[in-house]
Amino acid sequence: MYKLEKTITPISSFYLFDKSLFICKENTLYQDGEKILEDVEPQLIEYKKPFIQFNNLSGEQLLFDVFNKRVIKPIYPIAIKSLFENRAICSYDMYFDNDEGSWVWNIGLFDIEKQELIRKFKTGPIGVGYMYNEICFGYSKNNVLISFDLNTGKILWQIDIGKKCKYNFANQNYSGQTSQFLDIFDAKLYCWCHGNQLLEIDIETGAINWHFYPFNDFLDSNQVQLFQPHLDSEKRKIYFLESCYFIEIDLNNRNSILHQTFRQGTGIDSSQWFRLSSVYQNGLIYFIGNQNDYPMNPLRQVGVFDTVSQKIIWSQVLFEKGKGLNLVNIKANQDQIYVQDNKSTLYSFERE
Numbered sequence: 354m355y356k357l358e359k360t361i362t363p364i365s366s367f368y369l370f371d372k373s374l375f376i377c378k379e380n381t382l383y384q385d386g387e388k389i390l391e392d393v394e395p396q397l398i399e400y401k402k403p404f405i406q407f408n409n410l411s412g413e414q415l416l417f418d419v420f421n422k423r424v425i426k427p428i429y430p431i432a433i434k435s436l437f438e439n440r441a442i443c444s445y446d447m448y449f450d451n452d453e454g455s456w457v458w459n460i461g462l463f464d465i466e467k468q469e470l471i472r473k474f475k476t477g478p479i480g481v482g483y484m485y486n487e488i489c490f491g492y493s494k495n496n497v498l499i500s501f502d503l504n505t506g507k508i509l510w511q512i513d514i515g516k517k518c519k520y521n522f523a524n525q526n527y528s529g530q531t532s533q534f535l536d537i538f539d540a541k542l543y544c545w546c547h548g549n550q551l552l553e554i555d556i557e558t559g560a561i562n563w564h565f566y567p568f569n570d571f572l573d574s575n576q577v578q579l580f581q582p583h584l585d586s587e588k589r590k591i592y593f594l595e596s597c598y599f600i601e602i603d604l605n606n607r608n609s610i611l612h613q614t615f616r617q618g619t620g621i622d623s624s625q626w627f628r629l630s631s632v633y634q635n636g637l638i639y640f641i642g643n644q645n646d647y648p649m650n651p652l653r654q655v656g657v658f659d660t661v662s663q664k665i666i667w668s669q670v671l672f673e674k675g676k677g678l679n680l681v682n683i684k685a686n687q688d689q690i691y692v693q694d695n696k697s698t699l700y701s702f703e704r705e
Contacts, residue, residue: 354657354666354667354704354705355657355667355669355690355702355703355704355705356702356703356705357669357700357701357702358701358702358703359701360698360699360700360701361376361378361698361699361701362696362697362698362699363378363379363696363697363698364376364377364378364693364697364698364699365377365378365395365697366395366693367682367684367691367693367699368405368684369684369685369686369689369691370402370403370419371686372686372688372689373385373419374689374691374701375405376699377393377395377407380392380393380394380395380410381393382405382407382417384422389417389422390407390417390424392409392410392411393407393408393409393410394407394408394409394410394412401433401435401436401441402419402436403418403419403420403436404416404417404418404419404425404433404436404465405417405419406432406433413426414427414430414431414432415427416433416465425465425468427463427465427468430445430446431443431444431445431461431463431470432444432445432458433463434460434491435483435484435489435491436484437484437487437489437503439464439465439466440462440463440464440465440471440503441462441463441465442460442461442462442463442484442489442491442503443460443461443462443463443470444458444459444460444461445458445459445460445461445463445470446458446459447459459473459474460473460474461473461474462474462503472503472506474501474506483534483537483542484503485537485542485556487502487503487504488500488501488502488503488509488556489501489502489503490534490542490556492531493511495513495515496513496514496515496528496529496530496531497511497512497513497514497515498511498512498513498514498531498544498554499511499512500556500559509559510558510559511559512554512559512561514529514530514531514546515528515529515530516528516529517529517561517564518530518531518546518547518548518550518552518564519548520546520547520548520549520550520574521548521574521575522547522548522574522575522576522578523575523576524575527547527548529546529547529548529550530546530547531544531545531546531547532545532546532547532580533545533580533582535582535584535591536584536586537556538586538589540555540556540557541553541554541555541556541562542554542555542556543584543604545582545591547578548574548578549566549567549568549572549574549577549578549579550564550565550566551564551565551566551567551591551602552564552565553565553604563607565607567600567602567607567609568600568609568611570609571609571611572598572611577596579593579595579596579598579600580595581593581594581595581629581630581631583631583632583633583638584633585633585636589603589604589605590602590603590604591604592633592638592660594629594631594638594640594658595629595631596629598611598613599611599612599613599658599660599663600612601660612663613663629641629642630642630652630680630682630683631658631683632683632684632685634685634686634687635687636659636660636661637657637658637659637660638657638658638660639655639656639657639658639683639685639690640655640656640657640658640683641654641655641656641680641683641692642654642656651674651677651678651679651680651695652679652680652681653670653671653672653673653674653678653679653680654668654669654670654671654680655668655669655671655680655683655690655692655700655702656668656669657690669702671692671694671700672694677696678694678695678696679694679695680692680693680694680695681693681694681695687704688703688704689701689702689703689704690702
């Protein structure tokens with residue numbers, strides 16, 4: 354189904370924008386093999402659509418506009434957290450917070466085109482996870498989920514996730530923590546929380562419509578936590594292909610199905626996929642992982658899982674055990690799969 358077309362080495366990082374491949378190699382940024390920027394700090398490239406954010410070797414933070422192929426140098430030192438059109442929620446100017454006893458960042462709204470910090474928030478989100486119709490959703494202190502109006506700077510509502518979503522893991526009690534904002538549709542925000550918890554929140558009022566533990570019927574959340582939900586907004590389903598499980602959650606009726614486990618037998622030699630890292634597109638989950646292997650061994654295989662047939666439809670081992678190699682990143686689209694190992698090699702697969 355896919356064949357290994359080429360390997361590229363050494364690289365420090367890569368990004369896949371639609372069908373365009375960006376590679377940082379030897380302090381130079383390339384787009385589809387064409388050199389576009391030099392003197393790039395290799396470990397500090399961060400992708401925030403439609404910009405690539407990076408530092409040059411002088412320590413200046415720059416933006417590369419993917420659509421217009423131009424470099425933007427903010428006149429104000431900022432770190433972009435989330436983008437909405439040509440505006441960015443950003444952090445700037447650290448200060449010492451006596452209540453926290455540590456240095457923290459100020460939060461503001463930055464106009465990328467005008468190169469201006471157009472708003473400073475006295476009480477803004479420390480971590481920004483999602484933006485929707487001029488509203489920002491993020492975290493304030495102590496993991497309080499907040500809804501924040503970008504135009505007025507007003508906090509619309511707050512939810513104390515730390516208290517409402519407490520959980521137990523490995524017989525230890527923990528404060529609740531949101532691990533991922535999934536999406537918004539029909540004026541509802543869906544959040545996946547530590548402890549295998551799913552929330553549906555009314556974005557107008559901040560009311561929690563429901564607080565759901567989807568795995569309670571078939572998994573012990575005290576022993577197993579899953580962190581990589583893949584949301585299909587059209588089907589309104591969430592898929593997990595993680596550890597040795599494939600699980601489907603239907604948001605329409607809050608029905609959860611454990612479709613299969615990939616486990617045969619018991620012990621460390623059982624057939625099982627471990628420590629999967631994956632991306633989802635059009636019903637397919639592209640992943641890196643292990644099979645028939647001790648879970649602490651490096652990730653060596655790349656594959657594609659079909660959520661409809663519930664089968665691995667293609668996989669390939671990239672290297673043998675004992676080579677000191679480990680797969681660390683994967684990106685994919687309909688025709689291409691790219692995976693990177695810990696020795697700075699990028700593997701490029703093309704659909705046959």
